[in-house]
Amino acid sequence: MARTPLIAGNWKMNLNHLEAIALVQKIAFSLPEKYYAKVEVAVLPPFTAIRAVQNVIEGDKLKIKYGAQDLSPVDSGAYTGDISGLMLSKLGCHYVVVGHSERREYHLESDELINKKVKAALKHGITPILCVGEKLEVREAGGQVEHVTEQLVANLKGLKAEQVAGVVVAYEPVWAIGTGKVATPQDAQEVCGAIRKKLDEKYGAEVANTVRVLYGGSVKSGNVSDLMAMSDIDGALVGGASLDGEEFTKLSAMAAGGPFV
Numbered sequence: 001m002a003r004t005p006l007i008a009g010n011w012k013m014n015l016n017h018l019e020a021i022a023l024v025q026k027i028a029f030s031l032p033e034k035y036y037a038k039v040e041v042a043v044l045p046p047f048t049a050i051r052a053v054q055n056v057i058e059g060d061k062l063k064i065k066y067g068a069q070d071l072s073p074v075d076s077g078a079y080t081g082d083i084s085g086l087m088l089s090k091l092g093c094h095y096v097v098v099g100h101s102e103r104r105e106y107h108l109e110s111d112e113l114i115n116k117k118v119k120a121a122l123k124h125g126i127t128p129i130l131c132v133g134e135k136l137e138v139r140e141a142g143g144q145v146e147h148v149t150e151q152l153v154a155n156l157k158g159l160k161a162e163q164v165a166g167v168v169v170a171y172e173p174v175w176a177i178g179t180g181k182v183a184t185p186q187d188a189q190e191v192c193g194a195i196r197k198k199l200d201e202k203y204g205a206e207v208a209n210t211v212r213v214l215y216g217g218s219v220k221s222g223n224v225s226d227l228m229a230m231s232d233i234d235g236a237l238v239g240g241a242s243l244d245g246e247e248f249t250k251l252s253a254m255a256a257g258g259p260f261v
C-alpha cells in the first residue's frame, strides 16, 4: 500500500503569530500546487499562533495542514497552563506531536502519560505524531532498536489495531536533534524498519503498512531525499529547517520527488 509522505515542520517555541502568518504565506506562495499531490506538508506552530495559521490556511484555501506540539491527556478542568485535544480539534488541528524528546526531558513526561496523550488525540480525531528515539549513550551501547521499540509498545498500550493505524510515528534520535548530526540513512532505516516490524507483530501487516514512520533530527533539503529513499522512511519531522520558508519549501519539494522550482 502506498503511503503518502509527510513533511511536518515542528516550529518548537519559535515565531509569534505575525511571524507565523508570514511563514505560512511564504511556504504557500513558494511551493507549487502540483507538489501537494505527492507530499503532505504540515506546520506545527506554538499554541499562540495556531488560530492565526488556521485563518490563513482556511481563508486562502491552502493545502497545508497544521497542528500543535503537545496536548493535555484530559479534556478540561483545573489544569493551569494546559491545552486539551478538545480545544485543538475545535481549531481544526490535523496533527499533534506527542512525546517529543524535549518534553520527555524538560517536562519529565513518562511513557504512561504519553500513552494517555496519544489516546486523547485519537479521541478528538487528531492524528498524533508519536515521537520515539534514543539518547547518545543508548546508541553507543547498541541498544537503539530495543529502546525505541519498547517506547513504541508502551506509548501505544491499550490501543486497538484500527486506532494504531491512525497514528504517525516519528523516529527522532535525541543525539541528532538540533545538532547538525543527521543519522545516516542506513541507521535511520534500521530503527524505522524495526518500528514497522514491531507494528506488524502486534497489530498485523495491514496496520504496519498503513502507519507512516518519519525520521527527525537535522533534516534539511540536502539530506531528505537520501533518507526518504529508505523503504521504511515516509517523511520527516523537521525542526530548525522548518523556520526558513525557502529551505522548508525546498525540502518539501525534494520529498515530493523534486526538483525545487
Ligand SMILES: O=C(CO)COP(=O)(O)O
Residues within 6 Å of the ligand: 010, 100, 172, 176, 177, 178, 179, 180, 216, 217, 218, 219, 237, 238, 239, 240, 241
Ligand atoms: O526535534 C526535531 C523535530 O521535532 C528535529 O529538530 P532539528 O530538525 O532542528 O534537528
